[in-house]
Amino acid sequence: MYLESGRTAMFKVWHCFPVVFLFLFAGGASVETTTSTTSTITPTTTLILPTPTSSPNNMPPLPSDNGYGLITYSSDQDGDFEIWVMKAYGSDQRQLTDNNAMDVSPAWSPDGSQIAFVSNGDGNDEIYVMNDDGSSVRRLTQTADARESFLAWSPDGMQISFDSDRGGSWDIYVMASDGSDPRRLTDHPSDDWISSWSPDGNQIVFESKRDGAYEIYVMGSDGSDKQRLTDSQTHDGFPTWSPDGTRIAFMSQRDGNYEIYVMDSVGTNQLRVTENLAQDSDPAWSTDGEWLAFVSQREGNDEIYIMQTDGSNVRQLTDNGAQNWSPAWQPSNAAIDRTNTWIRTFEGPDYGALFDIVLTQDGNILAVGTTNHLHVPPYSGDALFMMLTPEGDLLWERTWGGEGYEQAWSVTPAGDGGYFIFGETDSHGAGGRDFFILKITEHGTDDWFQTYGRERREWPYGMLRLSNGDFC
Amino acid sequence: MAVRDAPAVKRGFLLIYGFTEPLVGSGRNQYAVRVKPDGNVIWEYVGESPEDELVMDTLETTEGDLVFAVSIGEDGKLVKLDADGNVRWTNRYELAGWQFATQIAETSTGGFLLAGFSMSGGSHRQADTWLAYCTSSGELEWETSFGDSAYDDYANSLIRLNDGTYLIGAIGNGMILSRVDEVGNDLWRRSLLGQTVYGAMALIELEEGGYLVAGLIQLINGRSYDAILLRTDAEGRVGE
Numbered sequence: 001m002y003l004e005s006g007r008t009a010m011f012k013v014w015h016c017f018p019v020v021f022l023f024l025f026a027g028g029a030s031v032e033t034t035t036s037t038t039s040t041i042t043p044t045t046t047l048i049l050p051t052p053t054s055s056p057n058n059m060p061p062l063p064s065d066n067g068y069g070l071i072t073y074s075s076d077q078d079g080d081f082e083i084w085v086m087k088a089y090g091s092d093q094r095q096l097t098d099n100n101a102m103d104v105s106p107a108w109s110p111d112g113s114q115i116a117f118v119s120n121g122d123g124n125d126e127i128y129v130m131n132d133d134g135s136s137v138r139r140l141t142q143t144a145d146a147r148e149s150f151l152a153w154s155p156d157g158m159q160i161s162f163d164s165d166r167g168g169s170w171d172i173y174v175m176a177s178d179g180s181d182p183r184r185l186t187d188h189p190s191d192d193w194i195s196s197w198s199p200d201g202n203q204i205v206f207e208s209k210r211d212g213a214y215e216i217y218v219m220g221s222d223g224s225d226k227q228r229l230t231d232s233q234t235h236d237g238f239p240t241w242s243p244d245g246t247r248i249a250f251m252s253q254r255d256g257n258y259e260i261y262v263m264d265s266v267g268t269n270q271l272r273v274t275e276n277l278a279q280d281s282d283p284a285w286s287t288d289g290e291w292l293a294f295v296s297q298r299e300g301n302d303e304i305y306i307m308q309t310d311g312s313n314v315r316q317l318t319d320n321g322a323q324n325w326s327p328a329w330q331p332s333n334a335a336i337d338r339t340n341t342w343i344r345t346f347e348g349p350d351y352g353a354l355f356d357i358v359l360t361q362d363g364n365i366l367a368v369g370t371t372n373h374l375h376v377p378p379y380s381g382d383a384l385f386m387m388l389t390p391e392g393d394l395l396w397e398r399t400w401g402g403e404g405y406e407q408a409w410s411v412t413p414a415g416d417g418g419y420f421i422f423g424e425t426d427s428h429g430a431g432g433r434d435f436f437i438l439k440i441t442e443h444g445t446d447d448w449f450q451t452y453g454r455e456r457r458e459w460p461y462g463m464l465r466l467s468n469g470d471f472c
Numbered sequence: 473m474a475v476r477d478a479p480a481v482k483r484g485f486l487l488i489y490g491f492t493e494p495l496v497g498s499g500r501n502q503y504a505v506r507v508k509p510d511g512n513v514i515w516e517y518v519g520e521s522p523e524d525e526l527v528m529d530t531l532e533t534t535e536g537d538l539v540f541a542v543s544i545g546e547d548g549k550l551v552k553l554d555a556d557g558n559v560r561w562t563n564r565y566e567l568a569g570w571q572f573a574t575q576i577a578e579t580s581t582g583g584f585l586l587a588g589f590s591m592s593g594g595s596h597r598q599a600d601t602w603l604a605y606c607t608s609s610g611e612l613e614w615e616t617s618f619g620d621s622a623y624d625d626y627a628n629s630l631i632r633l634n635d636g637t638y639l640i641g642a643i644g645n646g647m648i649l650s651r652v653d654e655v656g657n658d659l660w661r662r663s664l665l666g667q668t669v670y671g672a673m674a675l676i677e678l679e680e681g682g683y684l685v686a687g688l689i690q691l692i693n694g695r696s697y698d699a700i701l702l703r704t705d706a707e708g709r710v711g712e
Contacts, residue, residue: 092658340705341711343710345689346699347698351699353688353697353698356686367699369686388701448511458493459490460489461490462489464487464530464531464532466487
């Protein structure tokens with residue numbers, strides 16, 4: 001839609017390239033799009049937005065967190081490694097552990113409520129678990145003469161796989177998530193470590209040097225049927241299964257330095273997704289499977305980045321000059337009730353925006369807004385009313401206006417089953433742009449309308465329904 | 473101008489607001505009209521400041537007074553009126569940079585939570601959501617800004633939730649929802665639906681849990697906008 005500003009645009013672009021601005025200008029009521037290529041902001045009440053603050057062609061999008069916007073990681077920015085958490089767009093970095101030990105390798109429980117990690121706080125590397133706010137730290141392993149390292153929760157949250165050298169060499173073990181019943185899944189004199197569960201819980205992918213070079217292997221979650229997935233003869237490692245089970249991300253040195261790769265879960269279609277001279281490692285999937293968090297040395301030290309799984313839209317999340325390792329995205333099993341969420345878009349010249357909504361007595365949704373508008377003469381466009389079911393399906397829609405320009409900005413029940421709709425009109429009224437109130441019946445037909453305003457122009461922001469009382 | 477006689481209804485006094493051009497000269501004045509449920513005007517309020525002033529949002533206090541969130545220059549301002557439209561007090565907040573409320577809500581303490589627009593000064597001017605608290609007498613107690621570090625965004629909708637916390641909708645890159653408590657703690661923030669321009673223009677909390685969000689979307693980069701309506705779960709998430 002082209003929404004009219006109603007006044008000369010006061011903003012000018014402060015970048016030297018063409019860029020589209022959305023002006024929610026004073027009068028709130030109006031949203032204008034325009035283009036410009038010149039100079040500075042004029043301090044007025046005009047709002048600008050949204051505009052990238054640097055090149056719009058190069059800025060990465062935010063991950064669509066859809067509610068799963070946390071990444072945990074380990075960082076030594078306070079002098080020794082601690083467990084941290086941040087939002088998936090890098091903000092709100094918070095320290096969860098604070099001790100003199102080395103706390104590393106955090107892993108979310110499937111319900112997102114706990115984080116297991118490795119710490120040497122009791123003298124050697126053991127596995128601990130804590131609540132996602134850092135409280136209630138509990139030790140899960142007790143091996144004074146051995147070390148434990150990278151761990152992964154089973155999809156049902158009942159088990160944790162981990163690495164241990166308690167048998168004389170590094171192997172994969174599994175235990176109940178309370179630390180009981182440890183069992184060995186691999187038994188090979190070469191290193192077996194860094195495990196990740198398939199989403200159905202039936203398989204575990206891991207890194208092994210059993211054939212001479214570190215490669216990616218998969219086995220049943222009981223340790224059976226070990227099969228090699230990669231054969232680069234360099235170093236393939238840090239495998240991690242995608243949330244939908246179809247892909248495995250890993251790091252590999254096959255092209256000269258460590259880069260991030262993605263392959264099908266059976267080992268086919270091994271594709272590189274990063275390409276630079278720095279080391280990229282530790283991939284971790286976002287819960288929607290569309291993003292990978294990873295560690296990169298492209299700024300000299302280990303910082304955490306995210307990118308889309310095709311390698312595009314790289315975005316740096318940490319920038320603290322310290323070492324930041326092992327990002328892990330909060331799992332999706334803090335489940336969305338997908339049956340009760342929906343998105344409806346209404347596209348084309350008949351739909352410009354929805355500015356207000358109200359629930360009807362029978363649970364439907366009355367939405368008001370505007371059709372597409374031209375913000376240059378000849379002004380055009382109408383107020384838009386839509387009645388939708390609780391599931392967002394359209395029951396009826398209509399427009400209201402005149403020869404000029406109308407938009408509806410607010411709606412509120414009238415108390416008799418009908419509704420008051422408030423907006424702006426230049427087809428009717430005393431002069432210039434005016435306010436209007438349209439009273440419609442519960443069936444959406446016109447009851448009455450009236451305009452408000454003085455001789456010149458008015459711009460609306462909204463309508464407030466007041467309590468009864470003083471003017472009855 | 474009523475096109476036909478309005479039927480009498482028992483409920484629904486209304487306040488409509490925005491700004492008006494002065495009858496002489498240029499500028500913008502606060503403008504509000506109190507309206508009977510039959511559409512007839514009770515009173516009309518016109519601000520008299522020589523500076524541009526816009527009534528961005530309003531609320532009715534539990535005592536029946538009216539509080540206007542006003543934008544003036546690069547500042548925000550609150551104006552409190554009685555039910556007859558007489559000004560009780562005004563308070564302008566002259567902070568560094570550019571801040572004003574596009575939204576206002578009453579808190580449990582009788583004060584006001586403000587959500588809106590902020591832009592820092594200097595060469596790197598970026599818009600963010602402004603969040604502030606004013607006492608019932610209009611004294612600013614705290615203010616903060618938050619938002620995407622890479623894109624401009626600002627609050628354009630605000631509702632008080634049944635549990636006493638607040639949901640803020642923004643215009644920005646992605647459909648941005650934030651839930652905060654009344655002392656400004658960030659409870660969660662969602663950037664839904666990926667990279668494009670969205671505006672969360674109106675919010676409703678559903679009794680069965682979840683939120684309705686209505687607004688606009690730029691489906692095709694450029695000048696065209698379309699309408700969007702979505703329902704989230706109670707944590708502000710969508711399953712698609």
